[in-house]
Amino acid sequence: MLKRNQYLDIYRSTFNDFDNEFLNPSYAESISFDRGSGYFSLKSLVLSMEGLLKFIRNGGNIRLICNPELSNDDIELIARGLLIDDKRTTADLINSFTYEELNEAESTKMDIICNLIAAGRLKIKIAFMPDGVYHEKFGIFTDAEGENVYFNGSNNSTISANKKNFESFMVSTSWDNEKARISIQNEKQYFDNLWENKIDNKRIIVYDFPKALEEKIFTAYKVSESLEQAIHRYQDKKEIKSKTLYPFQEIAIEQFIKNGYRHFYEMATGTGKTFTSVKTIKKVQEYNKKIFVIICVPQIDLQNQWYRALCDEGFEEILFFGGESDTKQTDDNITKAIIHWFSSEETIICVSIYDTFFSKVYDKCENIDNLFVIFDEAHNLNYNQIKKLPKSAKMKLGLSATIERFNPREEKAIINYFTEGTIEPYFYGIEKAIENGFLSHYNYHPIYVRLSFDDYERYVAKSKVLGKYLASRKDENDHTYDEAISRLANERCLILKQANIKLTELEKMMDEYDFRNSVVYCGQGKDEDSSIVDKVTEILYLNGKYDVSQFTSKTKDRKQVLYEFENNYYDTLVAIKCFDEGVDVPKLDKIYILASDSSLRQTVQRRGRVLRKCRETGKTIANIFDMVVLPPLGIYDVPHALIITEFGRVLEYARLADNKDEIQGKINEYIDEYGVVREEFDNEYKN
Numbered sequence: 001m002l003k004r005n006q007y008l009d010i011y012r013s014t015f016n017d018f019d020n021e022f023l024n025p026s027y028a029e030s031i032s033f034d035r036g037s038g039y040f041s042l043k044s045l046v047l048s049m050e051g052l053l054k055f056i057r058n059g060g061n062i063r064l065i066c067n068p069e070l071s072n073d074d075i076e077l078i079a080r081g082l083l084i085d086d087k088r089t090t091a092d093l094i095n096s097f098t099y100e101e102l103n104e105a106e107s108t109k110m111d112i113i114c115n116l117i118a119a120g121r122l123k124i125k126i127a128f129m130p131d132g133v134y135h136e137k138f139g140i141f142t143d144a145e146g147e148n149v150y151f152n153g154s155n156n157s158t159i160s161a162n163k164k165n166f167e168s169f170m171v172s173t174s175w176d177n178e179k180a181r182i183s184i185q186n187e188k189q190y191f192d193n194l195w196e197n198k199i200d201n202k203r204i205i206v207y208d209f210p211k212a213l214e215e216k217i218f219t220a221y222k223v224s225e226s227l228e229q230a231i232h233r234y235q236d237k238k239e240i241k242s243k244t245l246y247p248f249q250e251i252a253i254e255q256f257i258k259n260g261y262r263h264f265y266e267m268a269t270g271t272g273k274t275f276t277s278v279k280t281i282k283k284v285q286e287y288n289k290k291i292f293v294i295i296c297v298p299q300i301d302l303q304n305q306w307y308r309a310l311c312d313e314g315f316e317e318i319l320f321f322g323g324e325s326d327t328k329q330t331d332d333n334i335t336k337a338i339i340h341w342f343s344s345e346e347t348i349i350c351v352s353i354y355d356t357f358f359s360k361v362y363d364k365c366e367n368i369d370n371l372f373v374i375f376d377e378a379h380n381l382n383y384n385q386i387k388k389l390p391k392s393a394k395m396k397l398g399l400s401a402t403i404e405r406f407n408p409r410e411e412k413a414i415i416n417y418f419t420e421g422t423i424e425p426y427f428y429g430i431e432k433a434i435e436n437g438f439l440s441h442y443n444y445h446p447i448y449v450r451l452s453f454d455d456y457e458r459y460v461a462k463s464k465v466l467g468k469y470l471a472s473r474k475d476e477n478d479h480t481y482d483e484a485i486s487r488l489a490n491e492r493c494l495i496l497k498q499a500n501i502k503l504t505e506l507e508k509m510m511d512e513y514d515f516r517n518s519v520v521y522c523g524q525g526k527d528e529d530s531s532i533v534d535k536v537t538e539i540l541y542l543n544g545k546y547d548v549s550q551f552t553s554k555t556k557d558r559k560q561v562l563y564e565f566e567n568n569y570y571d572t573l574v575a576i577k578c579f580d581e582g583v584d585v586p587k588l589d590k591i592y593i594l595a596s597d598s599s600l601r602q603t604v605q606r607r608g609r610v611l612r613k614c615r616e617t618g619k620t621i622a623n624i625f626d627m628v629v630l631p632p633l634g635i636y637d638v639p640h641a642l643i644i645t646e647f648g649r650v651l652e653y654a655r656l657a658d659n660k661d662e663i664q665g666k667i668n669e670y671i672d673e674y675g676v677v678r679e680e681f682d683n684e685y686k687n
Helices: 018-028 042-057 072-079 086-095 104-118 159-163 178-195 211-221 227-236 247-258 273-287 300-312 327-343 354-364 383-387 408-419 430-435 453-471 479-497 501-509 532-543 558-566 600-611 640-655 660-673 678-684
Strands: 010-012 032-037 061-066 122-128 137-142 148-153 168-173 205-208 262-267 292-297 318-321 348-353 371-375 395-400 426-428 441-450 518-521 548-551 572-575 590-593 621-630
Touching (some): 032 178, 104 211, 137 178, 247 262, 262 273, 273 395, 292 354, 300 348, 300 558, 501 532, 548 558, 600 640, 640 678
Antiparallel strands (some): 010 168, 137 148
16 A cells, blocks of 8 residues: 555655655555656656556556657747647657667566557557647556555656656655645546546647557567566566576585586575576586486476576576476477487476376386486475386486485485485585575574463374374384374374464564564464464454465465565465475565474475575575464473474574574573473484
8 A cells, every 4th residue: 555655755866766766666556547747758667667567466557648749840830829730740649659679678678568558557648739738747646545646746757857857746645634635636636637638728638649659669569469478578587697606506516526427415495406406407518418307396386496597597498397387288398308309419408396207207217318317305205206216317416405304214215316325415504504694694583372271182182192103113114104103293283383372472463573575384274264374364464454465385376476575566475385495585584483394394494495695685684483382371291292393493493593592591491391301302303
């Protein structure tokens, strides 16, 4: 809403950036914009593109009234006091159009403007005066609540007015006072009358923008078939900044080459595993011009991330197996990849979802020499997939922020596949990344909440069942047993994740905590009324007045949601586990944890997610807020698993926090209170 913006009374070009300080923020919060401008250029709209994209997503529409560009002959006629008609003006306007050469960035933006016109969401009318020039310069932004921002000054809607000239304009808002509200409403009525050509003064005539000129503009600048396509084209072609390898990344690649093109990169989230791996492919190409690369990922978000990273490094044709490709496209892409391999001398690059690789691609790998397989988030490989890892691959690279698994045998099997037992995984942990300045520092804030007696009794009951199951286990190699134990442990963990007290606490936090530029992690499942994700979203939106979007497995276009979050369409994302892997949002500076697994890996991933450095915002420190569940007040003889689950995570987050000394005393107090010794954390808090 427009009220969220802070407005100056006056803006001057010598002191203020019109686009970033006024236009972009106003577009972003509005659903309509009316503009009267003496002179106008379509190119001026591209200066406010980020704000305009948010305006478009809001369903916004623009109405623009401007005067035509007159020929020298017309100006001379007016100067001599002679009248000209609108037909002659229209002809002059069409003839005056000249194609302007645009660079690629400008071209993608102008494509959006043209499609905005074609969609009827940017409407232009011409204000014609037979004996003069329409020269007003005012505008009115309106938001969904009916609030307005009005400005009036010297600036036209042109590039020169925004970037070159000495211009200024005054601003008033409808919420300033009643006088301002009435005045702006009068201006809105005036614009409506002008738009409908109902001004009593017959000296001014307003008519529609010439269709012939519109067609000329489309021929020159319109590329995409729809506004949505134009927006995606712009987003995909935003200027890419070149990146170079850090010394620790170069060391990893050197080890991979020396070890016969086999290695495992265990690198903390945020230290550039994907980028290092793409550079590894480039390095292999120096020695092998023709390689067949299959990159396997567990989910679609990572598929998109790899696609962008590969494109950034100059790879052009990238085939998707599963995920973004439907069944037919996947089958066609697999066939295409195989045919190209045997009929050309080019490197083949494919990005496959795990399930698709093992169900459709695995058995086709045996006849491919120079096969290079990369498994991202390799800790996600299950027992059956580990057994089917392709033995024919000459080049192998595994990736993970932390490879630790519930079953140490499976962990060892994964590492041995990629390294063949000849080298230890290349390790670059979060400690080094923070110490060496590759990740930002952070503060950790535990928020202690207590289980209800009902939830606590359910947790105790589930613990007893799990304990009996563990005690009856006889064969440590029985994977069916592992699955049953994992299921029972997850069911017990859900009781903590879904505790209603967390929603109550979240409501209390709305007045004290800042949820802008943050992700809120919540649990799966339902409370009594609705899904927890929906309930958290509702609390943030209604109680906190935040713009919120969800990021879950049910979110239709997670790529678009991430783009919009990065570009300030939303204050907050409400997420479940799918935000843990494959998501790169450097500007994120806060996470709120309402639910977490009993997993060291997850703490590494979530912490790395929020510690990424961001040049644009200048982020130097992040904040982690974590709801920690305690037993009901007065109960001290509790299952140690509850304290280990919660405080194992607390100790890990606190370990590297800048404010460790401030919070350590309270942490120790709670651990000692429930009789848990530190060795229990070392033994249990691993998965």
